[in-house]
Each structure stands twice: as structure tokens, then as C-alpha cells.
Amino acid sequence: MAFYDLLLDSLKEVKGKIKKDPLTSDNVSGATAGELTVISVTLLAALLLTRVNLLISMVIVLILAVALVTNLPLIPKVIKEENNSLDTMLFYVILTLGIVVCLIYWGVGYV
Amino acid sequence: MNELIPLIVIIPLICALLLNLLHGKNRISRIMALIVAIIIPIIALVASNGLHFFGGHAPLTFNPSLLESLPASLLSSRVILFHPAITYSLAGLEKIFIFILGIVIFLALFTYFNKYKKVSGPYLFLIFMGTAAVSAMLLSDDIFNMYIFFEIAALTQTGIILASNTEGSTETALKYMILGSIGGPILLLGIGFVLGVIGSVNITDIVYAIHTGYVNPYSPALIIGFAMIFFGWLYASGLPPFNTIKSLIYSKGTPESSAILTTFSVLTMVAFGLVMFRIFGYLSVYKITIMLFSLLAMVLGVSMAVVQTDYRKMLGFLAVGELGFIAIGFGIGTKLSMTAGLFQAFNDIVITSLLFIGFGIVYYLTGTSDTRKLGGLISLNPKVSIMILLGGLALAGVPPFNGFQSKLMLVQSALNAGFPEIAIIIVLVSIVVFMTFVKAFHSIYLKPKPKDLGFVHKEVPSLAIVSIAILLIICLVIGLDPNLITYSFGQYLGGLI
Numbered sequence: 001m002a003f004y005d006l007l008l009d010s011l012k013e014v015k016g017k018i019k020k021d022p023l024t025s026d027n028v029s030g031a032t033a034g035e036l037t038v039i040s041v042t043l044l045a046a047l048l049l050t051r052v053n054l055l056i057s058m059v060i061v062l063i064l065a066v067a068l069v070t071n072l073p074l075i076p077k078v079i080k081e082e083n084n085s086l087d088t089m090l091f092y093v094i095l096t097l098g099i100v101v102c103l104i105y106w107g108v109g110y111v
Numbered sequence: 112m113n114e115l116i117p118l119i120v121i122i123p124l125i126c127a128l129l130l131n132l133l134h135g136k137n138r139i140s141r142i143m144a145l146i147v148a149i150i151i152p153i154i155a156l157v158a159s160n161g162l163h164f165f166g167g168h169a170p171l172t173f174n175p176s177l178l179e180s181l182p183a184s185l186l187s188s189r190v191i192l193f194h195p196a197i198t199y200s201l202a203g204l205e206k207i208f209i210f211i212l213g214i215v216i217f218l219a220l221f222t223y224f225n226k227y228k229k230v231s232g233p234y235l236f237l238i239f240m241g242t243a244a245v246s247a248m249l250l251s252d253d254i255f256n257m258y259i260f261f262e263i264a265a266l267t268q269t270g271i272i273l274a275s276n277t278e279g280s281t282e283t284a285l286k287y288m289i290l291g292s293i294g295g296p297i298l299l300l301g302i303g304f305v306l307g308v309i310g311s312v313n314i315t316d317i318v319y320a321i322h323t324g325y326v327n328p329y330s331p332a333l334i335i336g337f338a339m340i341f342f343g344w345l346y347a348s349g350l351p352p353f354n355t356i357k358s359l360i361y362s363k364g365t366p367e368s369s370a371i372l373t374t375f376s377v378l379t380m381v382a383f384g385l386v387m388f389r390i391f392g393y394l395s396v397y398k399i400t401i402m403l404f405s406l407l408a409m410v411l412g413v414s415m416a417v418v419q420t421d422y423r424k425m426l427g428f429l430a431v432g433e434l435g436f437i438a439i440g441f442g443i444g445t446k447l448s449m450t451a452g453l454f455q456a457f458n459d460i461v462i463t464s465l466l467f468i469g470f471g472i473v474y475y476l477t478g479t480s481d482t483r484k485l486g487g488l489i490s491l492n493p494k495v496s497i498m499i500l501l502g503g504l505a506l507a508g509v510p511p512f513n514g515f516q517s518k519l520m521l522v523q524s525a526l527n528a529g530f531p532e533i534a535i536i537i538v539l540v541s542i543v544v545f546m547t548f549v550k551a552f553h554s555i556y557l558k559p560k561p562k563d564l565g566f567v568h569k570e571v572p573s574l575a576i577v578s579i580a581i582l583l584i585i586c587l588v589i590g591l592d593p594n595l596i597t598y599s600f601g602q603y604l605g606g607l608i
Binding site: 034079090 | 331418
């Protein structure tokens, strides 16, 4: 029940952080679905690393699982980062450019 | 040589310039715009497959009489294969995409003319300029020529948002332009690196030079070039980190504009995606990088869409999430997955256009896009509501619609390629898309009508209903016989893989 309570608390927090409107089943179902989608897709995507190295992938999946669960609720964080601010957008654009260049330039020799 | 091929670009270009000059002359502008919009898909279908060399400068191998007069040393060299001029290539794949582009433009204009008495010449100019640019990107076999039209398309998209004149559209257009000032030059820099290594911007020449060992395929400059072209592709298609701005521009445009903008984005994504696959498909890092960004687009798109209470924002995020499905087909990189990805691109254009125009009716009637202020609209026009519901089901991948066929094909291709995790993610995300749509549909149409809900207009625009019906018929027909589309895609990809 501990995990369930954690999830329930996080959902209440999600609602509080998204809008100050009365809680509706629409909001709850949306937030729950979003939360579960982020967790499940991230873990499934991490499983793809088994093709590179089984041990590394197991470690990463475990770390990710713990990090995701302990950082609930995730959706308010996603919404906060996916905002309409030009500063945030520019930050992620430049960050991604760096990651893409590094990943492709050095990744060619390893995969 | 096929003289009809350049007309696919030239006709909308001339039309754009004339419509700008004819601003204020409503009747002529309407007739001209609709005629040209219907001519584009007709030319795409009528023109025979083949190549068009601008200025008649074909490679030497295409000219046997000239070839005979050349010295033997030249005949044995690679020079005779190289393309000296810009080349346009038309095959089944380009025909299908240009056809659907023309149909969407026609239906969007049809709806626009029905809603507004006065038409804007500059707005029509932007739409046709964008149409010409996107068609050119699909046809061109020259990466620099593609870049030129990519920039034109980006500028016209900015202009379309500005011309939409909705709340916050100016700020959004400015943000899009600022971000474009990073994405565009980086793409050009990448092309510059490729040109520096190969010495040509013709895509066929580049592919030939790489695959015959004329240059080192793992040359650092070429790899950096790929990284930069890939980044430019992220901007063009609206994959993360450009997903936020892309979903924002979709939500700030008028419904017709959003339908056109999403079509432009998907086709630009397809054009550059195919070029990247042709040139850099041999790199294993190519597949991994595309998979990473497509999964990110899917999860961010749907998780943001599902919590929205504004249906225009919801549609914007869903449209971006759907781009992830297209990209994952490119990322898996098999013939089946690429066919599925391209098929998904076609379906995405049809379905999102349907939904933007469909939900546009709600905005036209009520003047609000906040689902909390809406309700009970099914009683207003049940037929339109049902058509929008069916469009939403097609988006989520429910049989017998086209979305089901392409998503099923994507799942099959992921399983065949040994990626069961991706197959599960595709199913999972499709379920959330379904839920998101049903939630929005319930809020707008099924829940009790709020007492304070007012109406800006009383009548549903009749031509918008016709547009939705046509798009829905396309969804159903393609869903029942996907071979109408996938056969041409399979043939095209058979020559590449």
C-alpha cells in the first residue's frame, strides 16, 4: 500500500500544481495517465539498452525506476519544463545541439 | 525529361505572387486560389514518373551522342555520372504526398472562404508560397536547393501564424523565428560540411561518393555534417526540443492554418528524413539517435496532451506526439518500418487536418477553446460530432481507419526488427492518445451544456462539414485498402534498402 499511497499523494499534488480549479475526474484521469505514460515509456525505452550491454541496462533501469518513483509527481515537472518561455526553449535547444553533436560524433565509434 | 514536374512548384509560386497583387479582389482571388489548389494534385497525378534536369543539364551518361565524343580517360572516370544541375525527381511517393498536400490546401481554403467574406491576399500568398516550397523539398535531389525551400517554408509558416491574428500569435511567431535562426543555420552548416567532404550537393552524387568509397564514410567532417543536418531536421519536423514551439504554433493558428502548418511540417520531416536515410543510413548511430528523439516526442506529446484543458493545445501536442510515430519508422530503419513511417505520415496529415478543421467549428461557434467552458454540443449538430469522433478514433489507431493500419504496420515492423519494447510503447502511447481524445470529446460534446455557454455564430459553416466528410472518407478508404498508398512507398523504398 505504501506505493499506492505515494502515487495517490503525488496525484493530489499534481492537481494542485496544474490548476486551482475544483478536482474533476477528467483532471485526475489525465494526470494519472500522463504520470504512468512517462514512467512506463521511460523504463521500456531504457530496456532497449540491453542490446548494448545487459549489465549496464539492468543498472540503468533500476536507477531510473528508483529516480522516477522517488520524484513523483512527474507531470508538473514536465509541464514546468515544457512551458512557453523562450528562455527555457533556447536552453533546451542549445543543450540538445550539444548532446546531438557529442552523441553522433563520439557514438559512431561505439555502436 | 518531364516538363510537368517543375510546374508543380512554378504554378503555386506564380499563384502566390498574383494573389498578393490581387489583395482586395475577393472573387478573383477565391477562384484563382481554388483552381490552383486543385491543379496541384492533378499535375502530380498526371505527370509521368521521371527526372527533370534544370537548364537541360543532364549527366553525361544521359547524352549518348556527347558521350561518344569524349576521350576514353573521361569515360572511365566518375565525372560522367555527376549531376551538373539541380535535378527534380518524381515517383509514386512524391506523387502521393503532393496529391494529399494539394487536397489539404484545397479543403482548408474551401473552409476559410466559407467562414470569411473578405480574403487576405498576403495570407493566400503565404499558403501558396509554402505549398511551392514543400513540393520543391519533396521533388528536389539537391540538398542545397532543399535548404533554400526549407527556409522559405519556415518563413511562410511564421507568416501564417502572424496572419492568423489570434491571441498571442505575434509572440509565438517571433519565438518560432528566433528558434529558426538557430535550426536553419545549423542545417546549412551541416550541408556545408557534406559539400566540403564530397564536393557536390546533389544527393545521388553524395550517396554514390559515400557508398563507392570515393570518400571516407566515417570522415569526422561528414559525421559532424550529419549531426548538424539531424539537428536541422529536428527543427523542421518539430521533434524535441522544438516540440514545445511546434505545438504552440499549431494551437495559435486558425483551424485552417493549423491544418496547413501540420501538413507542411510532416512533409518537410519526410523530405529531409528520406535524404538523411539515403546519405547516412549506413551509420548505426543514425538509427539510435532517431529512435531516441522519436520516443521522446511520443512521450512528451501525449503526456502533455492528456493534461490539457484547451482542446487546441491538446491537438497541438497530439500532432507533435504523432510525429514520433513517423520518426520511429525511420529509426527502426527496415523496409517495412520505413513504409509504415511514411504511411503514418500520410495518415497524420489527413487525420490532424480533419481534427483541426473539425474542432475549428467548435471555436467558430463558441469563440472558446477551453473544454471546461464547453459541453452538450452534440445536440447542435450530431452528424459533425460523429464525424469528429470517427476522426479521433482514426488518430488513436482504431479499426477500420487508416491510423489503425499504419500503427499496426509499425508494431509489426518493430517486432520483426527485434524491438518488442518499441512495439509495446507504440501500443501504450496509442491507448493514451485514445483516452486523450475521448476525454476532450466528452468535455466538448457529451457533458451537460454549461448555463453560461454563449455562441458567437449560430450556423455551422457548411463547407467545413464537406471538408471533414472528404477527409473522413479518405481515412476510411485508405483504412480498408492500405495498398493504395503502401504499394508506392514499398516500391520507392525497395530501391533504397
